[in-house]
Amino acid sequence: MKTETTSKWNGAGVALACGALILLFSLGIRHGFGLFLQPISIEQGWGRETFAFSIALQNLVWGMAQPFAGMLADRFGAKVMIMTGGVLYALGLWLMSVVAGETMFVLGAGVLIGLGLAGTTMPVIFGAISKLVAPEQRSMAMGITMSVGSFGQFALLPLTLGAIGFLEWDGALVALAGCALLMVPLALGIRRPDAPKSGAALPDTTTVRDALSGAFGNRDFWLLSLGFFACGFQVVFIAVHLPAFLADEGVDVSVATVVLALIGLVNILGSYLAGLWGGRMRKPMLLSWIYLARGALIAGFVLMPVTAVSAYIFGALMGLFWLSTVPLTNGTVASVWGVKHMSMLGGIVFFAHQLGSFAGGWMGGWLYDRTGNYDMAWGVAIGLSVLAAALNWPISERPEGKVA
Incomplete structure (x- = not known):
C-alpha cells in the first residue's frame, strides 16, 4: 500500500505543480480587480455599479459555465479546458483595457x-489532481494546490498596483493578459490517469446521468451547495469593495x-491547514467552524473604528478562512460521490458559490449607490x-455508490 501511494504521488507531482501555478495566475489576477474599480469608474464617468455589475456577471458566467467545463474535463481531460480558458481569460483582460463603451467592457470583464475562469480554476484542477x-492524500493535495x-x-x-502606477490601468490590464497566457503552456503538465493495470480494481462505470441523479437526490449535496453560496458572497464582496x-x-x-x-x-497557511485537517476530521464540521469564524471577524471589523491597523488585522485573520473552504468542499464531493465525475459535480456546487459571488459583487455596489454606505452589505455577509454554518454541520461524509 505504501508503494502504491508513493507511486501515485510521484506520478501526480508534475500535474500538482502545474495545476498549482495555473491557480496562482488565475486567482492572483482576479484577486486584484478591486484595484481597478475607482480609476476606471472615475475616468469613464461611471457609477460604481457598472464595474460591480461586470465583476458580478463574471462570477455568474463562471458559475454557469463551470459544470459544463467540468463535464468536458472529466470526459476529454483537463488540458484542453485549461488551454481554452487561458486564452479566453487573456482576451477578456485585453478587452477591458480597450474600454470601447460599457457593453464591451461588460463583455470582456464579465463574459x-x-x-x-471556468476552465482554469478549482473544479477542473482539483478534479484532475484527485x-x-x-484517496487518503486527496485532501492534502488540494490543500497544497490551493x-x-x-x-x-x-x-x-502589489505587482498589479505597481503596474497601474507605472503603466496606467489600461497598460496594467494588458500586462495581466500576458500573465494569463502563461496558463496555456502550463496546461501541458496536466496529464490523465493511467489505465488500470491487470488485476487492479475495476474502474468506476457510473454514468453522467447516474452521478447527477445520485447527487441531486441527496440532501447533503444541496446543503453543501447552499453553504458555498455564503462563501462566494463574502469573498467577492470583500475583494471588490474593500x-x-x-x-x-x-x-x-x-x-x-x-x-x-x-x-x-x-x-x-489557511488552505494548507484545511487540507491537512480535512484528511483527519469531518470536513463539514470544519466548514461550519470556518463560516462562524468569518462572521465573527467581519462583525468585529465593521463595529470597531476602521483604521489602517484594524484593516491589517482583519486581512491577516481573514486569510486563515478565505479559501480554506475550497479544499474542504471539494474534498467532501470526492469523499461522497467519487472522482470520476468530480469536476462536473464540484462545478455544480461551485455554481452555487458563484451565485453568491454575483450577489456579493453586484449587491455591494447596488446598496452603496442607494444608501451611500456598505452597512447593509456587511450585515448580509x-x-x-451563521446560515452556512448551520447548513454544513449535519452533512455526512458517507460514500454514496462507487468511490474511486
Missing part, C-alpha cells in the same frame, strides 16, 4: 473572463492593497456566515 493521487494559488493572491496584488470601503473611511488605497495581499499570504 470572457468568466468563461476563462484522479492521480490515493496554498500555491493563494500565494498568487499575495504576490500579484478598497473603496477603506477609501470612504479615509484610509489610503495602498492600505487596501496590503490588506488584500495579507489575505492571500495568510491563506497559504454576517448573516450568511
Whole structure:
C-alpha cells in the first residue's frame, strides 16, 4: 500500500505543480480587480455599479459555465479546458483595457473572463489532481494546490498596483493578459490517469446521468451547495469593495492593497491547514467552524473604528478562512460521490458559490449607490456566515455508490 501511494504521488507531482501555478495566475489576477474599480469608474464617468455589475456577471458566467467545463474535463481531460480558458481569460483582460463603451467592457470583464475562469480554476484542477493521487492524500493535495494559488493572491496584488502606477490601468490590464497566457503552456503538465493495470480494481462505470441523479437526490449535496453560496458572497464582496470601503473611511488605497495581499499570504497557511485537517476530521464540521469564524471577524471589523491597523488585522485573520473552504468542499464531493465525475459535480456546487459571488459583487455596489454606505452589505455577509454554518454541520461524509 505504501508503494502504491508513493507511486501515485510521484506520478501526480508534475500535474500538482502545474495545476498549482495555473491557480496562482488565475486567482492572483482576479484577486486584484478591486484595484481597478475607482480609476476606471472615475475616468469613464461611471457609477460604481457598472464595474460591480461586470465583476458580478463574471462570477455568474463562471458559475454557469463551470459544470459544463467540468463535464468536458472529466470526459476529454483537463488540458484542453485549461488551454481554452487561458486564452479566453487573456482576451477578456485585453478587452477591458480597450474600454470601447460599457457593453464591451461588460463583455470582456464579465463574459470572457468568466468563461476563462471556468476552465482554469478549482473544479477542473482539483478534479484532475484527485484522479492521480490515493484517496487518503486527496485532501492534502488540494490543500497544497490551493496554498500555491493563494500565494498568487499575495504576490500579484502589489505587482498589479505597481503596474497601474507605472503603466496606467489600461497598460496594467494588458500586462495581466500576458500573465494569463502563461496558463496555456502550463496546461501541458496536466496529464490523465493511467489505465488500470491487470488485476487492479475495476474502474468506476457510473454514468453522467447516474452521478447527477445520485447527487441531486441527496440532501447533503444541496446543503453543501447552499453553504458555498455564503462563501462566494463574502469573498467577492470583500475583494471588490474593500478598497473603496477603506477609501470612504479615509484610509489610503495602498492600505487596501496590503490588506488584500495579507489575505492571500495568510491563506497559504489557511488552505494548507484545511487540507491537512480535512484528511483527519469531518470536513463539514470544519466548514461550519470556518463560516462562524468569518462572521465573527467581519462583525468585529465593521463595529470597531476602521483604521489602517484594524484593516491589517482583519486581512491577516481573514486569510486563515478565505479559501480554506475550497479544499474542504471539494474534498467532501470526492469523499461522497467519487472522482470520476468530480469536476462536473464540484462545478455544480461551485455554481452555487458563484451565485453568491454575483450577489456579493453586484449587491455591494447596488446598496452603496442607494444608501451611500456598505452597512447593509456587511450585515448580509454576517448573516450568511451563521446560515452556512448551520447548513454544513449535519452533512455526512458517507460514500454514496462507487468511490474511486
